[in-house]
Amino acid sequence: MSNRIWVVALFVLALLVVSSGGVVDRAQEQVQFGLVHKIASGGWGRNRFVINPDVKVLGNTVYVAYADRYPGGDIILAKVENATSPEAQITPIVVAQTQGPSIEPSLAAKGTKLCVAWQEGIAGSNWDIFVACSSDGAQTWGQPVNLSNNDTASGWIALFTGDDWPGNLWIEMSKDGQNIYVVWSELEDEKMFLSVSNDGGNSFSAPQELNGDGILPRFPFLKLLDAEDAPEVFKDKLLLAWADGMNDFSDLRVSFSSDGGKTFSDPVKATDNPGFSDAPECVVSGNSLFCVNDDTTTNPDNADINLTVSSDGKSWSGTRAILKDGAFPTIGSRGQNVYVAAENIAEGGSGVIFTYSTDGGKTFAPQLIIPNTSGPFDEPQMAVGDDGTVYIVSVGGVSRQSTEIQLVTLKLP
Numbered sequence: 001m002s003n004r005i006w007v008v009a010l011f012v013l014a015l016l017v018v019s020s021g022g023v024v025d026r027a028q029e030q031v032q033f034g035l036v037h038k039i040a041s042g043g044w045g046r047n048r049f050v051i052n053p054d055v056k057v058l059g060n061t062v063y064v065a066y067a068d069r070y071p072g073g074d075i076i077l078a079k080v081e082n083a084t085s086p087e088a089q090i091t092p093i094v095v096a097q098t099q100g101p102s103i104e105p106s107l108a109a110k111g112t113k114l115c116v117a118w119q120e121g122i123a124g125s126n127w128d129i130f131v132a133c134s135s136d137g138a139q140t141w142g143q144p145v146n147l148s149n150n151d152t153a154s155g156w157i158a159l160f161t162g163d164d165w166p167g168n169l170w171i172e173m174s175k176d177g178q179n180i181y182v183v184w185s186e187l188e189d190e191k192m193f194l195s196v197s198n199d200g201g202n203s204f205s206a207p208q209e210l211n212g213d214g215i216l217p218r219f220p221f222l223k224l225l226d227a228e229d230a231p232e233v234f235k236d237k238l239l240l241a242w243a244d245g246m247n248d249f250s251d252l253r254v255s256f257s258s259d260g261g262k263t264f265s266d267p268v269k270a271t272d273n274p275g276f277s278d279a280p281e282c283v284v285s286g287n288s289l290f291c292v293n294d295d296t297t298t299n300p301d302n303a304d305i306n307l308t309v310s311s312d313g314k315s316w317s318g319t320r321a322i323l324k325d326g327a328f329p330t331i332g333s334r335g336q337n338v339y340v341a342a343e344n345i346a347e348g349g350s351g352v353i354f355t356y357s358t359d360g361g362k363t364f365a366p367q368l369i370i371p372n373t374s375g376p377f378d379e380p381q382m383a384v385g386d387d388g389t390v391y392i393v394s395v396g397g398v399s400r401q402s403t404e405i406q407l408v409t410l411k412l413p
């Protein structure tokens with residue numbers, strides 16, 4: 001090769017390096033963060049926290065479910081109008097007044113239908129899975145239904161180390177609000193169960209045992225892939241994802257139902273790596289399914305947020321870190337945009353960590369901390385509006401003094 005061609009090649013290479021770096025920097029600067037709204041405040045301690053937020057958006061109205069842990073505390077649904085404005089109107093609504101502690105709500109919302117599933121403390125170590133629905137945009141709520149109705153710790157699962165974790169449940173709803181799916185884990189028999197309503201939440205089926213037998217199914221997640229633009233291979237399927245907690249190299253498993261939850265395909269591994277892979281959430285963008293989880297493979301002393309991608313639900317891309325020092329990720333998408341937020345578990349770190357892709361998951365922006373968010377628990381969840389606005393809820397406050405439910409909005413240019 002002549003010297004002249006070498007010079008041109010090096011010049012082009014330099015140009016590419018400079019311009020691609022520049023694009024990322026400009027995009028990062030252009031994330032438009034809204035104000036952080038304080039949705040609720042609470043104290044410190046098991047019976048004083050406000051905690052476990054979940055979020056959905058319907059048109060211009062944002063709904064935030066959370067647990068208010070006064071003694072016997074209940075699930076609250078905050079209706080937020082004008083969430084992108086400093087003058088947001090926040091109306092808290094009690095979903096159900098129940099005798100026992102009510103924790104770990106999972107929220108589904110389509111049209112004017114909202115349903116919340118949660119863990120209800122019954123007595124001693126007995127917790128059950130409750131669900132309640134509203135058909136009028138959260139104004140009035142039906143009586144809660146007990147889905148698990150057994151005398152063991154429903155919604156809890158033990159890690160291989162022996163620690164018991166709550167929050168092992170998820171709710172999903174079809175776009176017409178008629179079909180509702182609730183999945184949860186049972187501590188005692190280490191299995192997952194599914195209960196389904198096909199009449200808009202008026203009645204639910206008896207619990208049906210799912211795959212996961214004997215592998216400590218942690219943090220089950222459901223996603224109904226019924227969007228108009230869902231890829232043909234996934235269209236109208238119900239995705240079930242979970243992590244097995246049976247050993248320190250646990251992996252994500254995924255399975256699909258094509259018949260409304262009656263039967264599921266054999267589980268496949270969405271990760272297959274030597275680290276502890278936990279807490280999956282998944283979303284479709286373009287023709288692919290994206291799952292995030294926290295994982296010690298790329299960060300043995302802590303955990304990173306990893307991404308694994310599939311275009312057929314069977315073969316998966318495997319382990320790729322997209323956020324450093326994170327746990328309990330949440331993922332959303334709109335078109336080619338993919339958004340990921342997670343709890344910040346860097347030593348001494350605080351605030352929700354965030355990254356995004358504008359090219360369908362090929363590249364991700366450098367890690368950000370969302371301004372004005374703070375620990376101590378974070379627990380972020382995300383919803384993406386039709387106009388591309390991203391809504392992220394988290395638990396902030398002051399460690400050992402107070403907790404608050406935070407809602408932040410952000411938008412890409």
Ligand SMILES: [Ca+2]
Pocket residue numbers: 072073074075096097098099100101102
């Ligand atoms: Ca209660």
Ligand SMILES: [Ca+2]
Pocket residue numbers: 126127128129148149150151152153154
């Ligand atoms: Ca129970």
Ligand SMILES: [Ca+2]
Pocket residue numbers: 249250251252271272273274275276277
């Ligand atoms: Ca693993």
